[in-house]
Amino acid sequence: MISDTELQEMYGWMVTARYYEERLQEEYLEGKQPAFDISAGPIPGELHLAAGQEAAAAGVCSHLDDADTVTAPHRPHHVAIAKGVDLERMTAEIFGRRTGLCKGKGGHMHLFDSAVNFAGSGIIAEGCPPAVGAALAAKKRGEDSVAVAYLGEGAISQGGFLESLNLASVQNLPVLFVIEDNDWAISMPKERVTDIRNGSQRADGFDMPGKRVDYDDACAVYEAAGEAIGRARDGNGPTLLEVQVHRRMGHFMGDAEGYRPEGDSERAKRRDSIERMETTLQKAGIDDDTIGDIRDRSHQRVDDAIEWAKDQPEPEPDEAYDDVFTNPPAGWTPNTKPEQAESTGGDD
């Protein structure tokens, strides 16, 4: 049974994440009109937005504490929000500011917030092995924390994922693998990727429970994830969970989606997990004023974070040479450009 508090919390994360992506989209496109230049505007580089995938984040992260580890792939914002990543500093990172989570060195695909044990990786499925490692560390230390690795359905043929399933299984580690099935791996529809019907069937080969939630209902995800995470905390090993979600936007901003059949995108938008969640809240007896309040506060929080982030300073160019090592050896330098060598103490 999901408490009203949990329902409201999940709804809050979901509307925060949805509005966040919409606002980032606006900011991203600013400066990219009329000619689209990926490196222009207030947010440069690739931007992979997760609108339509919020249920998979909310339903899982509702069971997690700060001590639990989450690794997320290139489309991470909704998961980061539900995991409790600092929204202002995450936004500053996406805007490439020095007060960002990673001092402007990571960007939106490589977000790290050690306060809540969140880590991103832009390489498909390669966040899975480090999640297994976090679970291994928890087991070795006798802690009951768990690790969750998020991946897309396009990642289920990748070695890093399959090796992680095997290692987690054979070592009986507290890991939950969450496949967010949004039907598309950039332009590759899932039926052309593998002959198995559902990604959760991958679990069969590793003698691990595999479960699929066929519709993006945060409450259904909550139930399935709760069982899996409970099993992991009790020392009963890993689970693979797949959630059907919907990709409401392109793979990345600027993707014209010419490969997507007519009507597919519209269909994805009609299946709206947030509307579904609002209906759930209403059925639970939560009144519309309360729902509206949560929505308004979430939107305000996003607007505030973006305003704060845009006010933050950019990094100084010389900061590019910091952070290669935690413990830079005496005499080591990153061998800067010759004109910078003097200020950084020589290039030997």
Next chain:
Amino acid sequence: MAEADEPETAETTDERETTMSRAMVSAIASEMRDSDDVFVMGEDVADYGGIFDSTDGLLDEFGREKIMDVPISETGFIGAAVGAAQAGMRPIAELMFADFFGVGMDQIYNQMAKNTYMSGSTVNVPMVLMTAVGGTYNDAAQHSQTLYGTFAHLPGMKVVVPSTAADAKGLMHTAIRDDDPVVYMFHKRLMGIGWMPAPDGPKTSVPEDDYTIDFGEADVKREGDDVTVVTLGLHVHRALEAAADLTGEIDVEVIDLRTLVPLDTETVLESVRKTGRLVVIDEDYHSFGLSGEIIARATEGALADLSAVRRVTMPDAPIPYARPLEQAVNPGREDIIEAVQAVTE
């Protein structure tokens, strides 16, 4: 630099002559006794003790929880080491042969090496990736490479290459205690394995007590005025043999780099300024690699002092199997002698 590199405790504690593998194992065991965060994971590291003896005997003392055999799954277990290190532990992951890096490389260079930087130092990855390198025993193209240059080229990893038991122990202590990822590359031929006889050089006197060797300090193994020979790993010993053969004819200085990242450029420059002649001996491929890097640094820092430069390396070809073929491509003592003579002509 040589004097400064001697273990500080060398004269005050007991010493024992030992092989490189025993020296490595003693350092790992000592660090594991001191910290519950240190553990070993790799293929055949437990009951077998490491194919090249790098973990031999550890299972008996520490058990399977600490000396973990893992599936043949380099992406999986090297990545798990990354995750455990980020969670505050100090794993030692063994990649059985450096040649196998291809099946786990993303975890090595995109995760292990970059997460500190990409996170703005809010995350660090205190792990050791220990791996066997090198040829001379007819294992052919997929099991004989050193790949020194490949690992040293990619930023974010410290790279160390011991050539003696004393260095192997001190560098291993430093590697495990370091807060950054360290790639520890040991040459199979130097380990002192029963089925792969080592030359005499790597078996050295080793202090019983713990000691560290700072990274970035090359070791001048032999002083000389005529030619500087810069090398590492197995070829430190071949260069010393060549230098001994040339006694009375050419006075050769032999520098063992010991660590590639950081690289002790200053010791190389000091030597080159004295001798004016540089020969680099490298068991890695010729082009775009370690030998070119050493020569570039020498020319950037001491061009006016240099009168002759030469390098002897593996060719830009895969490593062959048959004995005469491998012997032809791997730099031998005669090749080193010829190169040293050539720069003094």
